[in-house]
Every structure is written in structure tokens, then in C-alpha cells.
Amino acid sequence: MKNASAWLLLLASGAAHGANPVTPTEIIEAARADEWRAVDPARTLLMTLAQGTVVIELAPRFAPRHVGNIQKLVSQGYFDGLTINRVQDNFVAQWGDPSAKRDIGLAKRTLAPEFTIGAQKDFQRLPDPDPFAPEVGFVDGFAAARDPKAGQTWLAHCYASVGVGRDNAADSGGGSELYAVIGHAPRQLDRNITLVGRVIAGMELLSALPRSLEPGGFFSDPAQGTRIQSIRRGDAKSVKLEALKTDSASFKALIEARRNRRDSWYLRPAGHVDLCNVPLPVRARKP
Amino acid sequence: MKNASAWLLLLASGAAHGANPVTPTEIIEAARADEWRAVDPARTLLMTLAQGTVVIELAPRFAPRHVGNIQKLVSQGYFDGLTINRVQDNFVAQWGDPSAKRDIGLAKRTLAPEFTIGAQKDFQRLPDPDPFAPEVGFVDGFAAARDPKAGQTWLAHCYASVGVGRDNAADSGGGSELYAVIGHAPRQLDRNITLVGRVIAGMELLSALPRSLEPGGFFSDPAQGTRIQSIRRGDAKSVKLEALKTDSASFKALIEARRNRRDSWYLRPAGHVDLCNVPLPVRARKP
Numbered sequence: 001m002k003n004a005s006a007w008l009l010l011l012a013s014g015a016a017h018g019a020n021p022v023t024p025t026e027i028i029e030a031a032r033a034d035e036w037r038a039v040d041p042a043r044t045l046l047m048t049l050a051q052g053t054v055v056i057e058l059a060p061r062f063a064p065r066h067v068g069n070i071q072k073l074v075s076q077g078y079f080d081g082l083t084i085n086r087v088q089d090n091f092v093a094q095w096g097d098p099s100a101k102r103d104i105g106l107a108k109r110t111l112a113p114e115f116t117i118g119a120q121k122d123f124q125r126l127p128d129p130d131p132f133a134p135e136v137g138f139v140d141g142f143a144a145a146r147d148p149k150a151g152q153t154w155l156a157h158c159y160a161s162v163g164v165g166r167d168n169a170a171d172s173g174g175g176s177e178l179y180a181v182i183g184h185a186p187r188q189l190d191r192n193i194t195l196v197g198r199v200i201a202g203m204e205l206l207s208a209l210p211r212s213l214e215p216g217g218f219f220s221d222p223a224q225g226t227r228i229q230s231i232r233r234g235d236a237k238s239v240k241l242e243a244l245k246t247d248s249a250s251f252k253a254l255i256e257a258r259r260n261r262r263d264s265w266y267l268r269p270a271g272h273v274d275l276c277n278v279p280l281p282v283r284a285r286k287p
Numbered sequence: 288m289k290n291a292s293a294w295l296l297l298l299a300s301g302a303a304h305g306a307n308p309v310t311p312t313e314i315i316e317a318a319r320a321d322e323w324r325a326v327d328p329a330r331t332l333l334m335t336l337a338q339g340t341v342v343i344e345l346a347p348r349f350a351p352r353h354v355g356n357i358q359k360l361v362s363q364g365y366f367d368g369l370t371i372n373r374v375q376d377n378f379v380a381q382w383g384d385p386s387a388k389r390d391i392g393l394a395k396r397t398l399a400p401e402f403t404i405g406a407q408k409d410f411q412r413l414p415d416p417d418p419f420a421p422e423v424g425f426v427d428g429f430a431a432a433r434d435p436k437a438g439q440t441w442l443a444h445c446y447a448s449v450g451v452g453r454d455n456a457a458d459s460g461g462g463s464e465l466y467a468v469i470g471h472a473p474r475q476l477d478r479n480i481t482l483v484g485r486v487i488a489g490m491e492l493l494s495a496l497p498r499s500l501e502p503g504g505f506f507s508d509p510a511q512g513t514r515i516q517s518i519r520r521g522d523a524k525s526v527k528l529e530a531l532k533t534d535s536a537s538f539k540a541l542i543e544a545r546r547n548r549r550d551s552w553y554l555r556p557a558g559h560v561d562l563c564n565v566p567l568p569v570r571a572r573k574p
Contacts, residue, residue: 089491090447090494128418131418167552170554183494184446184471188548188553190557191555192553192554203377204498207469207498208495208496208498213491268478270475274418274471277475
């Protein structure tokens with residue numbers, strides 16, 4: 001009898017899902033078509049590896065000069081044939097030309113840092129406190145933080161964030177070395193290094209790369225790293241993705257479902273979600 | 288001249304490291320021999336994959352019944368030839384027998400949960416607030432959280448934590464399915480599932496496993512997962528590791544160095560460290 005009741009309950013709950021989605025998966029599936037935005041192919045990069053393709057969504061609002069410079073590098077085929085020469089466990093996968101010998105053509109080798117931008121009217125604030133910033137939330141589809149008193153906003157270092165490697169000087173990077181976060185959010189990097197976007201598809205190809213156990217996760221010989229066949233700018237033919245709008249009702253519901261999980265597996269809701277543990281749903285665009 | 292000065296400064300700073308280590312690496316290297324503890328081989332499990340060996344340190348103080356049951360399963364060769372049948376990106380790698388058909392012998396299939404234990408006198412508190420618990424810190428070498436009012440202490444879900452898979456009921460797990468965290472700390476699982484330890488060596492073998500893109504990261508056919516050659520209890524011959532004591536002065540210095548990075552690369556110290564971003568240093572024992 002106990003089992004039969006549970007089974008009936010499951011059916012009833014299943015029938016009601018359309019009206020009252022509970023789990024993150026249900027909420028994403030129930031989102032209306034107009035709550036999704038097409039990912040702009042012109043704002044993407046495609047990294048082709050033997051294993052498949054990694055798609056990066058760029059954040060020109062936060063780092064216009066670096067994004068422009070990287071697009072120049074990519075248009076010249078700068079990264080083609082280079083390797084992912086650093087894979088540090090629980091930290092980053094990094095690629096480029098560590099010897100800085102490859103011709104950068106019309107691009108610049110270094111740029112002034114783009115660590116913060118001004119106040120953003122469309123900042124969608126998370127209800128929870130954050131230990132690294134006065135306020136956190138989402139801007140333009142990206143996880144971000146802000147200091148209202150200073151009038152500053154910046155991208156947060158989360159899993160899948162993409163940034164610009166640099167040396168000790170703030171202005172020593174330009175985009176000829178890039179990294180993606182493959183571990184626990186290294187938020188201590190916020191405002192210390194320029195972020196330019198995030199991986200929106202194919203992240204599992206970077207996260208599953210063999211780690212280097214050498215200092216800093218650098219391969220002593222970059223040739224040991226995974227070869228990059230090419231990095232190209234995306235176009236309408238190659239990038240057919242859409243992302244859930246971060247200012248949509250479904251995204252708000254998703255945040256709440258992650259703050260307090262109400263599906264039956266959870267016995268004790270956390271009452272909190274880390275900025276970097278809010279999923280940013282992306283799917284193939286429906287034809 | 289500028290370069291020559293920098294070079295002299297570097298030498299001076301190098302000479303002073305022993306006295307005043309600054310970076311996490313320097314602090315770990317400068318730790319005194321008596322600040323390290325030998326990892327007790329009897330409290331370890333060795334998982335052998337084709338790629339190498341993963342060493343798990345068990346936490347019997349937190350989950351004595353589950354640890355005992357897992358040790359029984361392992362002594363019977365329970366996991367040998369099974370697979371890592373779930374690898375969900377930015378979440379967990381999980382192994383065992385999802386069909387629950389394999390004979391568990393003298394072990395138990397399910398146990399009452401061990402989500403929390405009582406107050407611990409040797410709780411070493413982190414100075415920073417935590418969004419998921421009233422206080423966090425370290426107990427017995429493990430990242431932990433506590434609620435002083437409730438008199439409860441529990442292990443925190445961090446990168447490399449190892450836990451016991453369960454179904455919806457709190458008492459539906461027993462150790463015949465285990466998981467390791469391979470992504471951003473899923474702290475919402477704290478007090479919802481029994482943790483039994485952490486990976487202390489070979490984590491990079493689990494984190495680099497190919498992901499499954501099927502729902503929940505489960506391989507629809509468990510045989511697609513990476514084969515486990517064996518899981519055995521460690522012994523003095525196979526486990527020669529030592530871990531930095533979490534109640535040592537060097538560990539305190541390490542925490543402070545992670546809260547506020549003072550090496551020259553960092554331009555803006557964070558003033559905070561996530562519990563799960565404090566490294567728990569482990570090294571090969573010196574002969």
C-alpha cells in the first residue's frame with residue numbers, strides 16, 4: 001500500500017509539473033520561448049580540438065579592448081596549432097604561446113587592464129550575501145559582482161569563466177594567452193585579472209583534459225599539451241545556441257530552486273546559493 | 288639598472304624565504320617536520336584504475352558506521368571490476384553497482400545516515416564567515432562546518448570530498464555507491480548526504496575522466512564508464528603520505544596567505560577565503 005500511494009503521488013506530481021515546475025530541470029524545460037535569447041554568433045569564439053568544439057561567449061561590455069584584440073588575434077589564426085599548455089587541477093586550463101614568439105600581426109601584445117566597469121542599470125541582484133563582494137548577480141547574461149559605493153561592476157571568476165593571462169604587471173596581458181576556470185571558483189582573482197567571457201558549450205572537453213602535475217600545472221614542454229586545431233570567430237552557421245535570459249521569471253525561479261531545493265531528494269534546503277553555482281542554461285536553438 | 292636592482296631584490300628575497308615565507312608554496316615548503324602528520328594507512332582506500340591509483344582518506348570520526356561498512360565491502364572486493372558509472376561535469380564522479388545486484392556479503396546495503404556529529408573540541412575555526420553554516424573550519428584534517436547552538440558538526444562538501452550515494456530516503460545509502468566531488472563545492476549537499484572522507488592523492492585521475500552528457504551524468508550503460516580494477520584498504524607498504532596538520536602554525540599561515548595573497552602577482556587581496564579553497568597539503572613521506 002505504501003508503494004502504491006507513492007506511485008499515485010508521483011503521477012499527480014508529474015501531471016502538475018507544467019503548472020508548477022519544482023526542480024531546476026523542470027523550470028528550465030517549462031521556460032517560455034521568449035525567455036531565451038539567441039546567443040549572438042559575432043560575440044563567440046569556436047575552439048576546435050580533436051575531441052570537439054568549445055564555444056566561448058565573449059563579454060565586450062566588460063572588456064571591450066581585450067575582446068577586440070582577441071578577435072583580431074583569432075581572425076589572423078593566431079592560436080591555430082598552439083596548445084593548451086597549462087592544465088592545473090581544480091584551477092585553470094590555459095592556452096596560447098608562452099614563448100610570446102608568434103607574430104601578433106595587427107593585434108597588441110599588451111593592453112591596459114579591464115578589471116571593472118561602472119555601475120550597470122540592468123544588474124540583477126542575487127538575494128544572498130557574497131563573501132567576496134558587496135553585491136553579486138547577473139549582467140548581460142554573465143555572473144557579476146558590484147560595489148555600489150564605488151560605482152564599480154566586474155565579472156566574477158566562476159567555473160567556465162574565460163580570462164586573459166598576465167605577468168606581474170596589471171597591463172602585461174593582452175589576450176595572446178587565455179584561460180578557462182576548470183575548478184572551484186577562484187574568486188580571489190576577481191579584479192586582479194581581466195575576464196573576457198565564459199565557455200557556453202563544450203566545457204566538458206576542457207574540464208576533462210589530462211592534468212599536468214608540474215608547478216602551476218604548466219607542461220614543461222608546451223608540445224605536451226592538447227593541440228588547438230583552430231580558434232575562429234563564430235558565425236550564424238556554426239553557432240545556433242540560445243541562453244536563458246537572466247532577467248526572466250524562469251531564471252528567478254531557477255535561482256530560488258537552487259537556493260532552496262524543493263525536490264524530494266533534499267531533506268534540508270540550504271537557503272543560499274553561491275553566485276558561481278547558479279547554472280546559466282544554454283541549449284541548441286530550436287529550428 | 289632597473290633590471291639589475293630587481294635581480295638583487297630577488298636574491299635577497301630568496302635568501303629570506305626561510306625566515307619569512309610569503310606564498311602558499313613557500314609556507315608549505317618552510318613547514319617544520321613536526322607540523323606534518325603521517326596519513327594512517329588503515330584509514331585509507333586505494334582505488335586502482337588503468338590510469339593510476341587514487342588514495343582516499345576516510346573520516347571515521349564523522350561517519351563510523353559507513354566507514355566500517357565500506358571497509359567491509361572493500362575487504363570483500365566488492366568494487367573490483369565495477370565502473371565509474373557517473374561523471375557529471377562540475378559535480379561528481381560516482382562509482383559502484385547501480386543495479387544493486389552484486390552480493391554485499393557481510394556488509395549492509397543501507398545504514399542510518401551520519402549527517403552530523405556533536406560538538407568537537409578540536410574544531411579549528413576559519414576567521415571568515417560562511418554563507419552555508421554559522422561557523423566553518425577544520426577537524427581532524429578535514430574541512431568541516433558547525434552550528435554551536437545545535438551542538439552539531441559536519442563535513443563540508445568540497446572539491447575531492449567523498450560521499451555515499453543514496454536514493455530519496457535518508458537511510459537508503461550504505462556505501463555500495465560512492466562519489467567524489469569534481470567541481471565547484473556543492474555545499475547544498477551538506478547535511479543531506481553522508482560524507483566519508485576525501486581524495487588525498489590521484490584526484491587528477493578522477494577530475495580528468497570523460498564526462499557523460501546524459502541526464503545526471505550517468506552513463507546509460509554503466510559499462511561505458513571507466514573500469515575500477517580494484518579498491519583495497521591501504522597498508523603501510525602502499526600508503527606513504529603525510530598531510531600538513533590543520534592545527535599547526537604553518538597551516539594558519541597558509542590560510543592567511545590564501546585570504547590575502549601577498550605575493551607580487553596579486554594587486555588586490557581578497558580578504559576572504561572559501562572553506563573549500565583552503566588547500567590541505569599532502570606529500571610523499573620523506574624516507
